[in-house]
Amino acid sequence: MSPGQEIDRRTFMKIGSTAVAANLVPALEAEAKSPGETPYPVKWYPFTHHPDSDTCWSLSVGPDGRIYAAACAESVPGGVVKPVRYNEDRDDLDYLFDLAEMVDDPGTSGRASQCKIHYSFAPSMHDGVLYMATHLSGPPIDLPRYSPWYSWHDAKRCFRGSALLAFDTRNDRVLWWDTLIPKEGCRCLVHDEERGLLYAMSYPRDHFIIYDLHTRKRRDIGRISSINPQALFLDKRHRVWTSSDYGRLVRYTPETDRLEISPGLLAHDANYQTGWHSVFYDVAPSPDRECVYASTWCPNPHLMRIWPNEGEWPRVEDLGPATQARDTTFPIDMFTDHCGGLTFAGDGKLYYVASRWRDPKYNPTPGTGKELQGVVWRLDPRTLERQEVAQLKHPTGVANYVSRGAVDHNGDLFFGHVGNHPSGIFKVSMPAERKRKNAHLPIRMWG
Amino acid sequence: METKGRFDPNSPAIKAYENELAHQFVREGTMVAFPTCLPGMTTPITHDECRITALDIDSEGHIYGGTSGRRAHLFASAFHDLTGVVLDVGVVPDGTNSVAVCCGKSRTLAFVNGARGGRAIAIPEIDLAQDWIQEWGLAPQVLQDLGECVSKEPVVHAICDASRSTVIGVTTGHLFTMGIESGKVSVIGEVSGRGHLGMGSSGIFGQDDGARLWHFDLASGKIRRAAVDLPKGEWNAGLRWARGGDTGELLTADDAGRIFSFDENQGFRLLGRAHLAPVGPMVMIPDGRLFGFCGNEMANLFCCDTVSGSVSNLGVAASVFEHRRYAYQFGDAVVGSQGEIVFGEDDNDGHLWLYFPKINRVTRATT
Numbered sequence: 001m002s003p004g005q006e007i008d009r010r011t012f013m014k015i016g017s018t019a020v021a022a023n024l025v026p027a028l029e030a031e032a033k034s035p036g037e038t039p040y041p042v043k044w045y046p047f048t049h050h051p052d053s054d055t056c057w058s059l060s061v062g063p064d065g066r067i068y069a070a071a072c073a074e075s076v077p078g079g080v081v082k083p084v085r086y087n088e089d090r091d092d093l094d095y096l097f098d099l100a101e102m103v104d105d106p107g108t109s110g111r112a113s114q115c116k117i118h119y120s121f122a123p124s125m126h127d128g129v130l131y132m133a134t135h136l137s138g139p140p141i142d143l144p145r146y147s148p149w150y151s152w153h154d155a156k157r158c159f160r161g162s163a164l165l166a167f168d169t170r171n172d173r174v175l176w177w178d179t180l181i182p183k184e185g186c187r188c189l190v191h192d193e194e195r196g197l198l199y200a201m202s203y204p205r206d207h208f209i210i211y212d213l214h215t216r217k218r219r220d221i222g223r224i225s226s227i228n229p230q231a232l233f234l235d236k237r238h239r240v241w242t243s244s245d246y247g248r249l250v251r252y253t254p255e256t257d258r259l260e261i262s263p264g265l266l267a268h269d270a271n272y273q274t275g276w277h278s279v280f281y282d283v284a285p286s287p288d289r290e291c292v293y294a295s296t297w298c299p300n301p302h303l304m305r306i307w308p309n310e311g312e313w314p315r316v317e318d319l320g321p322a323t324q325a326r327d328t329t330f331p332i333d334m335f336t337d338h339c340g341g342l343t344f345a346g347d348g349k350l351y352y353v354a355s356r357w358r359d360p361k362y363n364p365t366p367g368t369g370k371e372l373q374g375v376v377w378r379l380d381p382r383t384l385e386r387q388e389v390a391q392l393k394h395p396t397g398v399a400n401y402v403s404r405g406a407v408d409h410n411g412d413l414f415f416g417h418v419g420n421h422p423s424g425i426f427k428v429s430m431p432a433e434r435k436r437k438n439a440h441l442p443i444r445m446w447g
Numbered sequence: 448m449e450t451k452g453r454f455d456p457n458s459p460a461i462k463a464y465e466n467e468l469a470h471q472f473v474r475e476g477t478m479v480a481f482p483t484c485l486p487g488m489t490t491p492i493t494h495d496e497c498r499i500t501a502l503d504i505d506s507e508g509h510i511y512g513g514t515s516g517r518r519a520h521l522f523a524s525a526f527h528d529l530t531g532v533v534l535d536v537g538v539v540p541d542g543t544n545s546v547a548v549c550c551g552k553s554r555t556l557a558f559v560n561g562a563r564g565g566r567a568i569a570i571p572e573i574d575l576a577q578d579w580i581q582e583w584g585l586a587p588q589v590l591q592d593l594g595e596c597v598s599k600e601p602v603v604h605a606i607c608d609a610s611r612s613t614v615i616g617v618t619t620g621h622l623f624t625m626g627i628e629s630g631k632v633s634v635i636g637e638v639s640g641r642g643h644l645g646m647g648s649s650g651i652f653g654q655d656d657g658a659r660l661w662h663f664d665l666a667s668g669k670i671r672r673a674a675v676d677l678p679k680g681e682w683n684a685g686l687r688w689a690r691g692g693d694t695g696e697l698l699t700a701d702d703a704g705r706i707f708s709f710d711e712n713q714g715f716r717l718l719g720r721a722h723l724a725p726v727g728p729m730v731m732i733p734d735g736r737l738f739g740f741c742g743n744e745m746a747n748l749f750c751c752d753t754v755s756g757s758v759s760n761l762g763v764a765a766s767v768f769e770h771r772r773y774a775y776q777f778g779d780a781v782v783g784s785q786g787e788i789v790f791g792e793d794d795n796d797g798h799l800w801l802y803f804p805k806i807n808r809v810t811r812a813t814t
Binding site: 078139142143147149204205222224225226245259261263 | 794
């Protein structure tokens with residue numbers, strides 16, 4: 001944006017930074033409403049029974065329509081992840097189990113710990129199983145930090161591997177577990193239920209992994225790049241999609257057993273970015289499964305709409321930046337500038353959470369509000385107009401970094417959050433006229 | 448109940464560990480990952496056809512290489528003056544595995560295995576000495592298939608003789624020579640075709656059955672089987688060699704990472720041991736330091752001072768220039784014209800990794 005196009009704070013707040021940067025101002029001005037005009041009450045559910053928890057990287061709706069989240073503990077030596085479930089009768093969280101104990105790799109092992117589940121819940125509808133795969137980063141119990149590069153060859157310290165666990169949501173039993181990826185973590189997971197295959201991205205080597213649920217055998221298809229994509233998704237032809245370091249689509253086609261890279265780039269700000277680091281952060285399928293909506297794990301993340309079932313390579317529509325304009329001469333903290341939690345709700349609209357922060361030039365809000373905010377947006381896929389419907393509020397901490405979002409069978413929104421201790425999830429109750437039963441269906445098959 | 452870490456953050460051991468983590472990538476020198484293209488102007492070699500497994504350098508300092516993967520490509524590259532380009536010369540039909548590239552006087556030969564056997568492919572001399580910053584012009588080049596080297600036997604490795612007019616190659620069962628200009632193959636005889644070839648002062652050494660080397664005498668054209676006993680060590684995997692120093696000594700490593708120098712007259716000498724095994728590609732730079740990668744899956748760069756025998760772990764490869772990238776596996780290496788090293792990354796979307804070693808401090812004697 002040239003200096004002549006700069007806007008004042010009043011305009012910015014009224015229409016939203018996203019709209020300004022995306023040049024969507026005229027379209028949005030008509031619909032923009034202040035938060036609270038339509039009630040979207042927000043409630044915070046801390047992981048109080050897992051006080052070590054510091055992040056919630058996974059939140060998904062299970063095959064039973066209930067909300068599952070990962071209470072992760074990655075900054076704590078020997079920290080372990082505990083899956084939780086929202087209990088709508090008690091309006092509270094149920095703590096399901098200590099995953100490290102379940103997979104016989106306790107936090108006291110001396111190895112890097114089974115500390116988190118990272119975008120790696122994947123439902124199985126025919127049998128009510130929720131698959132979950134662990135990720136690494138938590139240090140061994142007697143070390144302050146862990147590096148998978150440094151400890152790769154160290155049998156005593158090296159992460160045992162991503163543990164894949166099958167949890168039966170019908171009777172709350174762990175059916176079985178296996179090592180999905182030796183030595184490496186699972187950054188993201190998708191389930192092709194028709195073919196009985198799980199697909200995963202390994203960390204740190206960024207390899208594409210296929211796990212056959214029938215034979216319980218894995219295959220390593222090879223490396224993609226250096227920066228993990230944070231999401232994998234499926235199309236109607238059972239192809240698996242993700243992204244590479246330099247902002248290109250990556251496609252796995254089962255018939256050719258091959259990873260291919262797109263010629264075009266994902267959306268980014270061409271004024272100062274090259275596409276590098278424009279990897280997927282979050283991807284939500286449209287209810288008709290004809291397209292997906294995605295955000296990038298990159299400063300100034302862009303929203304996109306991608307049509308994977310069309311053409312040789314999909315049409316990628318740049319829906320503009322999800323967060324506010326900023327000083328591009330300084331590399332902003334990636335925990336400040338963020339967009340995640342993409343999910344469709346019962347009203348057929350896309351919801352997501354984008355951060356907003358005080359900035360002396362681009363958002364000079366008075367000092368009374370939070371310096372960092374998590375804004376819940378509602379995007380109409382037909383008109384691409386967006387509306388700010390709520391702000392996430394944590395009683396004492398931050399609420400700007402949402403990892404994942406999902407809608408439960410009652411039609412309410414839930415968002416996993418990163419950055420508080422203990423960590424937790426937000427529930428955003430949908431207005432009655434905008435919710436419907438079984439709004440989570442058809443279910444998202446990836447974390 | 449909250450977990451408490453069982454360590455003293457101020458203990459020397461923990462501080463040392465923190466320091467190690469802070470320097471786990473390229474502890475000395477600088478690495479630059481260069482893609483297989485003219486960056487910003489051409490597309491790199493296809494992701495799954497770009498495992499760089501063979502390199503050589505010609506007298507002009509141009510580096511030629513071959514890839515492995517779904518299809519094998521051959522490329523030419525240069526990184527000096529106004530170059531900075533990797534030119535994909537072409538795909539080898541039915542080729543999937545480049546095992547050697549040999550830069551001769553007049554042209555370069557590549558040896559590529561695939562569905563049509565182990566074949567020699569000629570790469571014409573390519574003039575990369577242009578202004579690749581401002582204005583360039585180059586006609587597409589054509590690879591020339593010189594045919595299968597030995598019928599139904601994949602090529603294992605090949606190197607040039609000192610005059611760079613003849614290639615000496617080995618298949619899984621035979622030793623052969625090939626005139627670089629004529630392209631004529633002569634099968635010399637049967638040898639064990641394992642590992643890379645090393646060029647000594649009198650001829651070529653290759654890994655024989657058991658812990659031995661065979662020797663091919665260049666002057667007489669004779670093969671002597673079981674000519675040299677390998678020193679005590681573990682010698683099951685295929686050998687790799689580096690060559691350098693004033694005397695052109697050879698260096699190799701056993702399966703356990705023990706590094707040896709080899710002189711035809713004085714035999715083997717244990718220099719030291721890499722911290723990981725196996726040892727992969729390695730080269731000696733003009734000041735006598737040997738650099739290479741060791742370890743499977745996630746290789747570490749190491750440096751061996753061939754005088755003192757000290758071996759240091761220089762960490763995992765990472766590039767923060769040109770392309771920002773980690774690298775975990777390497778296929779081959781050459782020493783560039785200025786003493787820099789060029790490693791070929793043997794992985795999907797492989798890059799050429801230029802390594803500029805740390806300059807050692809020179810202590811001058813006081814008068």
